[in-house]
Amino acid sequence: xxxxxxxxxxxxxxxxxxxxxxxxxxxxxxxxxxxxxxxxxxxxxxxxxxxxxxxxxxxxxxxxxxxxxxxxxxxxxxxxxxxxxxxxxxxxxxxxxxxxxxxxxxxxxxxxxxxxxxxxxxxxxxxxxxxxxxxxxxxxxxxxxxxxxxxxxx
Numbered sequence: 001x002x003x004x005x006x007x008x009x010x011x012x013x014x015x016x017x018x019x020x021x022x023x024x025x026x027x028x029x030x031x032x033x034x035x036x037x038x039x040x041x042x043x044x045x046x047x048x049x050x051x052x053x054x055x056x057x058x059x060x061x062x063x064x065x066x067x068x069x070x071x072x073x074x075x076x077x078x079x080x081x082x083x084x085x086x087x088x089x090x091x092x093x094x095x096x097x098x099x100x101x102x103x104x105x106x107x108x109x110x111x112x113x114x115x116x117x118x119x120x121x122x123x124x125x126x127x128x129x130x131x132x133x134x135x136x137x138x139x140x141x142x143x144x145x146x147x148x149x150x151x152x153x154x
Contacts, residue, residue, distance in 0.1 A: 003048060003050060003068070003069060003096070004018055004021060004022050004025075004048060004096070005018055006069045007048060007069060007070075007071045008071070008120070009071055009074055009117060009120055009121075010071075010117075012113075012116040012117075012120070013110070013113045013116065013117070014110045014112060014113045016110065017106050017107075017109070017110035017113040020102075020105075020106050020109070020110075021098065021102065021103065021106050022096075024098075024099070024102040024106075025048075025096040025097060025098050025102075026096070026097040027050070027094060027095075027096055027097075028094070028095050028096075028097055029092070029093070029094055030052070030089035030092070030093045030094075030095065031089065031092060032089055032090065032091045032092060032093075033088065033089065034088070034089045034093075035086065035087070035088050035089075036054060036072070036087035036088065036089065036095065037073075037083050037086065037087050038083065038086045039057075039058065039082075039083055039084065039085055039086045040082050040083060041082065041083045042080060042081075042082060042083075043073055043075065043076035043080060043081050043082065043083055044076060044080070044099070044100060045073070045076055045097045045098060045099055045100070046071060046072065046073045046074050046075075046076045046077045046097075046098045046100075046103075047071070047072040047073060047087075047095045047096065047097055047098070048069070048070065048071050048072070048095060048096040048098065049066055049067055049068050049069065049070045049072065049093065049094075049095055050068060050093075050094040050095060050096055051068055051093065051094045052067070052068075052089060052090070052091050052092055052093025052094060053065055053066065053067045053089075053090045053091060053093060054066050054067075054070075054072060054087050054088065054089055054090065054093060054095075055087070055088050055089075055090050056072075056085040056086070056087055057085055057086045057087075057088065058084065058085045058086075063085060065090065072087060072095075073087075076100060077098065077100050077103040078100070078103075078121070079100075080100075
C-alpha cells in the first residue's frame with residue numbers, strides 16, 4: 001500500500017480506497033527479458049513497478065526505462081486502449097497488476113477519491129494540450145519547407 005501511495009495518480013486517494021486497490025492487485029515476478037506486454041496489445045491492466053526495471057520500446061527503439069514506483073499503462077485503468085509500446089523487464093522485476101474492474105469499483109465506493117483522480121487526469125490532459133500547442137506553434141514557425149517532405153528535382 002505504501003508503494004501505491006507514492007504513485008502520482010494514487011497520491012490523494014483515501015486510505016481505505018488505496019487499501020482496497022492494494023489488496024486487489026496481483027503481484028507478479030518477471031525474469032530479465034520477459035515481455036510484460038507488446039505494442040498494440042489490448043490493455044486490460046495497469047502495472048506498478050515494485051522492484052527492478054522495465055524498458056518501454058517503440059518501433060525497436062527504447063523510449064524509456066522505468067523503475068520502482070512507476071505506473072505503466074494508466075489509461076488501461078479508465079478505458080480499453082491499445083498499448084503504445086512494448087514493455088520488457090531489463091532485470092528480475094516485480095510488478096503489481098491492477099485491473100480496470102477493481103479500479104472502477106474503488107472509484108464507485110469512494111467518490112471523493114474519484115473526484116481527486118478526475119482532477120489529476122484533467123490536469124494531465126491540459127498539460128498535454130499545452131505541450132501539443134507548443135509543438136504546433138514551432139512547426140508553423142518552421143514553415144512547410146522545413147517540415148514537409150523533401151521534393152526531388154529532376
